[in-house]
Amino acid sequence: MWSEDINKKIQEGENRDHQHLPEAAWNGMESLLDKHLPLKKKRRRFVLWLLPTLLLTGLGTVYLLQKTRKPDTVIVEQSSVEREPLKPVEPFKPIEQNDKQTALPVSPGRESSSTVTLSPDPEIPSQAVSNERGQADNNRKNVDLTTKATTRQRENSANNVAPVFNEKNPKSSPRKDTPDLTVAANVKPANTDAPAIGKPMDDAAKENIGDRQTQNVPLPAQPVIAETDKVAEIPAEKKPADTLMTETSKKNPTHQKKPSFGDRFSLHFSFGPDVSAVGMSNPGQVQLQYGIGAGYAITKNLTVRAGFYAGDKKYTADSSDYHSSYSIANLEKVDADCFVYEIPVNLAYQFNPVKRHSWFISGGVSSYIMKKETYGYYYRNTWNQPQYYSRTYKNENKHLFTVIGLSGGYQYALSRKLNLLAEPYIKFPVSGIGAGKVKLNNTGILFTIGYKPFSKK
Amino acid sequence: MLSEQELEIHIRGCALNNRESQKKIYGSFYGYAMSICHRYTNHDEDATEILNDGFLKVFVEIYRFKPAYTDTVSSFKGWLRKIMIYTAIDHFRKNHKHSMTRELNETYMHLPDPEEDSISKISYEEILSAIKFLTPGYRTVLNLFIIEGFSHEEISKELNISVGTSKSNLAKARKQLQKILCQQNEITRKNVV
Numbered sequence: 001m002w003s004e005d006i007n008k009k010i011q012e013g014e015n016r017d018h019q020h021l022p023e024a025a026w027n028g029m030e031s032l033l034d035k036h037l038p039l040k041k042k043r044r045r046f047v048l049w050l051l052p053t054l055l056l057t058g059l060g061t062v063y064l065l066q067k068t069r070k071p072d073t074v075i076v077e078q079s080s081v082e083r084e085p086l087k088p089v090e091p092f093k094p095i096e097q098n099d100k101q102t103a104l105p106v107s108p109g110r111e112s113s114s115t116v117t118l119s120p121d122p123e124i125p126s127q128a129v130s131n132e133r134g135q136a137d138n139n140r141k142n143v144d145l146t147t148k149a150t151t152r153q154r155e156n157s158a159n160n161v162a163p164v165f166n167e168k169n170p171k172s173s174p175r176k177d178t179p180d181l182t183v184a185a186n187v188k189p190a191n192t193d194a195p196a197i198g199k200p201m202d203d204a205a206k207e208n209i210g211d212r213q214t215q216n217v218p219l220p221a222q223p224v225i226a227e228t229d230k231v232a233e234i235p236a237e238k239k240p241a242d243t244l245m246t247e248t249s250k251k252n253p254t255h256q257k258k259p260s261f262g263d264r265f266s267l268h269f270s271f272g273p274d275v276s277a278v279g280m281s282n283p284g285q286v287q288l289q290y291g292i293g294a295g296y297a298i299t300k301n302l303t304v305r306a307g308f309y310a311g312d313k314k315y316t317a318d319s320s321d322y323h324s325s326y327s328i329a330n331l332e333k334v335d336a337d338c339f340v341y342e343i344p345v346n347l348a349y350q351f352n353p354v355k356r357h358s359w360f361i362s363g364g365v366s367s368y369i370m371k372k373e374t375y376g377y378y379y380r381n382t383w384n385q386p387q388y389y390s391r392t393y394k395n396e397n398k399h400l401f402t403v404i405g406l407s408g409g410y411q412y413a414l415s416r417k418l419n420l421l422a423e424p425y426i427k428f429p430v431s432g433i434g435a436g437k438v439k440l441n442n443t444g445i446l447f448t449i450g451y452k453p454f455s456k457k
Numbered sequence: 458m459l460s461e462q463e464l465e466i467h468i469r470g471c472a473l474n475n476r477e478s479q480k481k482i483y484g485s486f487y488g489y490a491m492s493i494c495h496r497y498t499n500h501d502e503d504a505t506e507i508l509n510d511g512f513l514k515v516f517v518e519i520y521r522f523k524p525a526y527t528d529t530v531s532s533f534k535g536w537l538r539k540i541m542i543y544t545a546i547d548h549f550r551k552n553h554k555h556s557m558t559r560e561l562n563e564t565y566m567h568l569p570d571p572e573e574d575s576i577s578k579i580s581y582e583e584i585l586s587a588i589k590f591l592t593p594g595y596r597t598v599l600n601l602f603i604i605e606g607f608s609h610e611e612i613s614k615e616l617n618i619s620v621g622t623s624k625s626n627l628a629k630a631r632k633q634l635q636k637i638l639c640q641q642n643e644i645t646r647k648n649v650v
Contacts, residue, residue, distance in 0.1 A: 006584060006634075010604050013492065013581025029483055029509050030476070036513055037474055335473075376472065376520075385529065388469050390520045 262454030268293040274444035276313040284315035301350050309342040322436040328379050335376040338434060341369040356413040363406050370397040373434055393435050403429045419450035459485045461529045472520040479516055490541050496600050497545035499589040511544035542605055546615050549597050579638055587637040595630030602627050
């Protein structure tokens with residue numbers, strides 16, 4: 001028939017037609033493929049270069065910022081606090097003895113800037129040297145206890161000592177707020193039971209004072225106490241803090257501050273190459289793994305870490321290693337491409353650091369959440385012809401705490417807040433992973449940037 | 458042309474979106490696919506468009522390909538052919554929506570019927586060039602019925618026309634093709650002589 005003849009002619013012609021492929025034709029086809037079936041590798045390579053570049057840029061910026069700031073004070077052993085040593089008290093100059101009694105106004109309100117000198121007894125220092133005022137001022141800042149003792153003593157002296165009028169001018173009255181303390185020369189204190197510094201006067205002493213008032217007898221001299229003397233006579237437990245600190249530090253030179261929460265807590269950002277393999281042979285493609293984490297130092301050497309990582313795992317499994325719920329006849333091998341979320345929990349032991357360098361080992365368990373699994377099955381059909389079949393699973397498999405991880409690494413402290421870590425690791429599961437329940441092992445290196453956001457300088 | 462083993466390897470490569478494998482298969486079956494596409498259009502640009510769209514479908518679905526019989530090459534060719542034909546039909550539906558109805562009102566040329574044995578003297582290239590002279594509607598129906606072996610029911614379903622329209626267009630296409638072929642043959646004979 002005519003139709004059959006035409007059909008036959010055309011089929012013969014088509015089968016015979018071997019046109020050479022023009023290059024322009026493939027270019028058009030390739031652009032169509034790039035649009036509808038883009039190659040994923042290019043994007044990954046871009047990410048592979050972009051992430052480290054961004055990290056290095058950020059790291060350099062942080063490092064420069066840290067460098068321009070004041071150097072962080074590292075917790076060190078508290079050494080002996082070197083304070084200005086207390087200068088020995090210079091002996092008071094004795095007051096020239098004459099008939100007149102001089103009274104130096106004293107304001108009880110003033111703390112320690114001036115002192116009143118009374119010298120009934122030449123053995124007792126009788127005059128505050130004005131040049132000691134400056135020294136007293138300098139020491140005052142470091143001596144809180146001294147101030148308290150001074151205040152207490154002043155109160156006692158104000159309560160116990162009454163003003164004495166000048167004999168020659170009995171009408172002269174002392175200023176109300178500035179009682180005059182006048183003591184005649186060569187008059188020994190009648191009351192040897194003068195209250196000690198800081199101790200309240202007993203009733204007997206008070207009566208004696210009252211008797212003296214009526215008799216217009218000058219009061220027994222209260223020993224003049226300069227600021228420096230006050231310091232010297234304060235009981236041991238009330239010594240200034242700096243002195244105490246000096247003694248303490250001498251006894252215990254290794255005294256340290258307890259680390260705060262900010263020094264214990266750290267945030268991590270990690271990335272690095274990862275290789276997957278079923279068993280020990282036939283490793284898959286190197287893929288990028290990345291994620292964030294946090295750590296808390298339980299002790300000086302032990303740290304608990306947890307994180308969240310993502311990455312692709314590509315591997316090839318033999319038919320004997322792949323155990324699927326549905327069987328594939330004459331299966332030869334399986335190519336797998338899985339996108340996995342990993343949640344590790346680790347305990348790390350850090351050896352004592354040497355300057356900024358330290359080493360650590362770590363162990364823990366991880367959970368795998370299989371977000372997307374694509375498997376390519378290579379098998380043979382009934383006629384022993386090679387066949388290929390692909391299948392994708394999404395969010396179908398989760399493996400909680402089934403992967404054991406061991407690692408060890410090196411840490412460099414850029415500053416008190418910033419650390420760099422390099423951590424090679426191996427991971428192996430205790431049960432099957434993914435749709436094929438394969439024993440998926442992983443190895444790689446994790447580069448981490450650790451940051452302590454709450455650490456104080 | 459690729460051997461059977463090479464074709465299987467490149468089919469796997471195409472399933473994994475390997476560009477080299479895709480280029481190999483594209484180059485090996487370019488001529489075969491283009492000859493199919495040329496029968497459905499009289500413009501080279503349209504033929505290239507149908508070809509590339511067809512190959513895109515092939516590469517997207519290639520992981521589903523399973524040889525129907527032992528010869529992988531023949532099986533793949535048949536699968537490729539079907540995809541090209543359906544791509545050509547899609548192209549026709551997209552660009553020549555009203556050509557079928559328009560053709561119903563057309564009158565065809567009054568030419569003497571050709572001799573029955575004249576077809577054997579006509580080459581494949583002449584048939585192809587003659588098919589190109591047909592209108593798009595006639596060309597598509599003729600291709601689908603005579604060459605691809607579609608039934609009128611299948612043609613009507615694919616082209617969204619009635620069975621009667623399909624039969625009518627086929628009759629007209631056949632007559633027109635015969636006359637064109639005879640005219641060419643006569644011209645050739647005259648030139649030879």
